[in-house]
Amino acid sequence: xxxxxxxxxxxxxxxxxxxxxxxxxxxxxxxxxxxxxxxxxxxxxxxxxxxxxxxxxxxxxxxxxxxxxxxxxxxxxxxxxxxxxxxxxxxxxxxxxxxxxxxxxxxxxxxxxxxxxxxxxxxxxxxxxxxxxxxxxxxxxxxxxxxxxxxxxxxxxxxxxxxxxxxxxxxxxxxxxxxxxxxxxxxxxxxxxxxxxxxxxxxxxxxxxxxxxxxxxxxxxxxxxxxxxxxxxxxxxxxxxxxxxxxxxxxxxxxxxxxxxxxxxxx
Amino acid sequence: xxxxxxxxxxxxxxxxxxxxxxxxxxxxxxxxxxxxxxxxxxxxxxxxxxxxxxxxxxxxxxxxxxxxxxxxxxxxxxxxxxxxxxxxxxxxxxxxxxxxxxxxxxxxxxxxxxxxxxxxxxxxxxxxxxxxxxxxxxxxxxxxxxxxxxxxxxxxxxxxxxxxxxxxxxxxxxxxxxxxxxxxxxxxxxxxxxxxxxxx
Numbered sequence: 001x002x003x004x005x006x007x008x009x010x011x012x013x014x015x016x017x018x019x020x021x022x023x024x025x026x027x028x029x030x031x032x033x034x035x036x037x038x039x040x041x042x043x044x045x046x047x048x049x050x051x052x053x054x055x056x057x058x059x060x061x062x063x064x065x066x067x068x069x070x071x072x073x074x075x076x077x078x079x080x081x082x083x084x085x086x087x088x089x090x091x092x093x094x095x096x097x098x099x100x101x102x103x104x105x106x107x108x109x110x111x112x113x114x115x116x117x118x119x120x121x122x123x124x125x126x127x128x129x130x131x132x133x134x135x136x137x138x139x140x141x142x143x144x145x146x147x148x149x150x151x152x153x154x155x156x157x158x159x160x161x162x163x164x165x166x167x168x169x170x171x172x173x174x175x176x177x178x179x180x181x182x183x184x185x186x187x188x189x190x191x192x193x194x195x196x197x198x199x200x201x202x203x204x205x206x207x208x209x210x211x212x213x214x215x216x217x218x219x220x221x222x223x224x225x226x227x228x229x230x231x232x233x234x235x236x237x238x239x240x241x242x243x244x245x246x247x248x249x250x251x252x253x254x255x256x257x258x259x260x261x262x263x264x265x266x267x
Numbered sequence: 268x269x270x271x272x273x274x275x276x277x278x279x280x281x282x283x284x285x286x287x288x289x290x291x292x293x294x295x296x297x298x299x300x301x302x303x304x305x306x307x308x309x310x311x312x313x314x315x316x317x318x319x320x321x322x323x324x325x326x327x328x329x330x331x332x333x334x335x336x337x338x339x340x341x342x343x344x345x346x347x348x349x350x351x352x353x354x355x356x357x358x359x360x361x362x363x364x365x366x367x368x369x370x371x372x373x374x375x376x377x378x379x380x381x382x383x384x385x386x387x388x389x390x391x392x393x394x395x396x397x398x399x400x401x402x403x404x405x406x407x408x409x410x411x412x413x414x415x416x417x418x419x420x421x422x423x424x425x426x427x428x429x430x431x432x433x434x435x436x437x438x439x440x441x442x443x444x445x446x447x448x449x450x451x452x453x454x455x456x457x458x459x460x461x462x463x464x465x466x467x
Binding site: 129130132158159160161162163179181182183217219221222225237239241242243 | 351
């Protein structure tokens with residue numbers, strides 16, 4: 001590994017944790033060997049499990065899951081946490097950095113996203129290209145309104161336009177929405193569900209991030225690879241390749257943001 | 268610029284025919300030129316030529332933004348891609364075939380073990396699968412299997428080897444697939460290409 005990459009990682013860790021400290025986040029560090037939980041294995045099949053003294057343990061594979069488990073077992077005096085550290089998946093170590101907010105208000109979520117964007121913009125000195133957002137509950141609104149069967153869900157998730165056309169017809173509002181350019185979807189969803197809490201939040205976010213001058217894209221097919229996200233989810237792109245930031249709502253009342261430290265990410 | 272992954276096999280000829288029918292002449296000229304190069308560029312589109320099973324791998328990784336691939340390949344293996352649209356060519360189907368008079372299927376030879384496994388599981392039939400990389404018609408002739416699961420287009424290869432179709436498993440079509448990230452970051456170019464070839 002190049003010296004520069006190692007030094008960049010350590011410099012990032014210092015700058016990022018200092019930022020979180022200034023903004024009132026509780027920094028945490030935890031043991032990499034954790035009590036084994038079957039849910040962790042379900043969320044990350046690559047989690048490594050081992051036995052010691054007739055007890056099963058796993059090696060941390062995801063900071064969000066580790067914090068969630070800790071939060072469910074112990075009383076926490078803070079609501080906002082920040083972390084930087086290694087995780088292991090499939091015998092490979094890599095680093096994660098991010099924050100978790102438990103029970104945040106809308107303003108607190110917006111402020112945290114803004115804090116991350118301005119931190120990255122300052123470090124990189126380049127403009128963001130786009131932010132892609134979705135909320136899984138938006139598709140539920142379409143399914144309910146048009147009394148669609150659950151099979152539509154899979155077709156929307158894989159953006160299967162030809163099968164959607166066969167199933168719904170070319171004039172159906174959901175088919176028209178899915179064939180529109182992704183940056184036009186927000187206008188169509190606003191026409192139907194603009195007054196719902198979900199769209200009000202997304203519209204607030206869109207307005208709040210105007211200063212970054214990036215494309216705001218809503219797409220009902222856009223989902224997190226992590227199955228625990230169950231509401232609002234987003235990714236921010238600096239170029240075409242990999243997202244720099246990703247995050248969203250999980251467990252109904254928690255919100256997390258992760259910074260990409262690999263695959264051409266911030267380092 | 269967007270990158271479109273194509274395969275030089277059977278689907279390629281069908282794709283060229285489809286473009287001729289739709290007057291996409293700029294693309295046809297570049298794609299049918301006599302060259303051994305594995306890519307060609309037409310205006311804002313770079314076409315790369317890959318092995319069929321590798322097309323979704325290029326698209327999944329983001330090396331290619333769009334791919335044109337048979338649904339057999341993305342049915343047999345899972346890929347983290349957008350499975351955007353069926354295309355009006357490349358039609359064929361998966362079938363179970365065997366010698367005439369074969370009464371039961373206990374051992375199946377196939378290149379498509381996942382498709383075969385799902386098919387016989389759904390029929391609650393316990394079978395042994397033998398993976399072969401090609402020329403699977405040989406297996407029942409030489410006694411390696413009772414039957415085969417393979418792609419059937421005209422049925423000519425089966426007929427030439429004395430095999431007949433017993434069960435049709437599923438239809439196969441050409442499909443347009445897309446990368447999950449660049450669908451957003453290159454939406455203008457991708458949408459223009461989808462419009463040109465009649466997907467939206």
